[in-house]
Amino acid sequence: xxxxxxxxxxxxxxxxxxxxxxxxxxxxxxxxxxxxxxxxxxxxxxxxxxxxxxxxxxxxxxxxxxxxxxxxxxxxxxxxxxxxxxxxxxxxxxxxxxxxxxxxxxxxxxxxxxxxxxxxxxxxxxxxxxxxxxxxxxxxxxxxxxxxxxxxxxxxxxxxxxxxxxxxxxxxxxxxxxxxxxxxxxxxxxxxxxxxxxxxxxxxxxxxxxxxxxxxxxxxxxxxxxxxxxxxxxxxxxxxxxxxxxxxxxxxxxxxxxxxxxxxxxxxxxxxxxxxxxxxxxxxxxxxx
Ligand SMILES: [Zn+2]
Numbered sequence: 525x526x527x528x529x530x531x532x533x534x535x536x537x538x539x540x541x542x543x544x545x546x547x548x549x550x551x552x553x554x555x556x557x558x559x560x561x562x563x564x565x566x567x568x569x570x571x572x573x574x575x576x577x578x579x580x581x582x583x584x585x586x587x588x589x590x591x592x593x594x595x596x597x598x599x600x601x602x603x604x605x606x607x608x609x610x611x612x613x614x615x616x617x618x619x620x621x622x623x624x625x626x627x628x629x630x631x632x633x634x635x636x637x638x639x640x641x642x643x644x645x646x647x648x649x650x651x652x653x654x655x656x657x658x659x660x661x662x663x664x665x666x667x668x669x670x671x672x673x674x675x676x677x678x679x680x681x682x683x684x685x686x687x688x689x690x691x692x693x694x695x696x697x698x699x700x701x702x703x704x705x706x707x708x709x710x711x712x713x714x715x716x717x718x719x720x721x722x723x724x725x726x727x728x729x730x731x732x733x734x735x736x737x738x739x740x741x742x743x744x745x746x747x748x749x750x751x752x753x754x755x756x757x758x759x760x761x762x763x764x765x766x767x768x769x770x771x772x773x774x775x776x777x778x779x780x781x782x783x784x785x786x787x788x789x790x791x792x793x794x795x796x797x798x799x800x801x802x803x804x805x806x807x808x809x810x811x812x813x
Contacts (some may be wrong), residue, residue: 526785527804527813528553530628530655530691530737530766531561533585534577544772546585546593552775553592556767556782559804559812560592564628564655568598571632571665575770583621590622594813596655597623598762601631607638617651624811627655627689630665635675640667641682648686655735655809657692658787660709663745666692671708673698673721680729687810689764690722698722709757711743716751726759733810736758736802737766742780753793760798765809 535543553561563582566572579597586593597618599611626647635658647654657674657767659666669675673695680688690696693709701719704712725732736745736756743751756763767781777787785803788794794802807813 525804526556526558526765526768526805528558528561528737529689529735529764530768531563532566532575532577532770533563534566534575534581534770536575536719536770537573540576543569544770546588548772548775549585550589550592552769554780555775556739556779558767558782562594562596562624562811563806564596565598566628566630568600569629569631569665570600572598572628572630574665579618579623583623586622594811595621595623596624596625596627597652598629601633601637601639601643605639607642609639609642611643611646611655615646615652619650619652623652625653625655625689626715628691629654629655630657630659630667632665633667635667635669635673636678636682641679644686644688645683646680648683648713651812653687653689653733655689655691656695658690659692660693660694660697666694666709671698671703671721673725676721676732677725677729680725680732684731687731687733687791690732691737691741691766691768693720693740695734696740699744711739711746711747713743716748723758725753725797726762730762733762733764733806735764735766736767736784737781739780740790741766742766742784746784756788756794756802757798760794760801764810765803793812 701717
């Protein structure tokens, strides 16, 4: 069994001819041997409007394949613009309609902005993990943090009942103790220096998990192959497979994250127990699927 915790549908702008609907997503899943996919809306955030897909689109798509597609919901923390805004009515409705988590959370705000902390803690009260994308660029999308991820740590402490699922270039650059100043939103190469913020926080906080999707997750785990395998083994109870595939044309290739997990299994690079957790068990447990 293989579950992708990080999938997308929607219309990519500005070329709106590129449209991934649920049938295209199912075709990719069949091609790659993926049994279930969590679909993450984006366009509740203005920063996420590059892929037109909101929570209603996701719920509608998942209703066609309830055994294979799992909906996430998204709420912008600036909605209402109050640090004590009550999101109960939305969280309650989305949970009732089958949504299993919040994401992809990527407003261009500090990770511990009071508006974000307010939403994180309420999500935790509803048993919904928050899957976020962290970036360092001043433009574009993604929550922000300083070197060493003190703002993420502040949120982990402030909302202990909320599980955070880490993702994105800046999150994964912090797997190493030496984070390049000119490539913190890219794909740093070379050996990982022990003592990075990500392993430290994952060790210290039970509520920090991560998905290993996208170029960023793939790069973090392959730039220093021996370190990558140690990392997967140490954190086997809180890592989840994912792709983050956004393009219709991806159906013509074997996605790098899929090739990576196949390689782990075919070449017995991880124990069967650890691999099963990574492939599906952790996701089933966390999302109560
Ligand atoms: Zn994504």
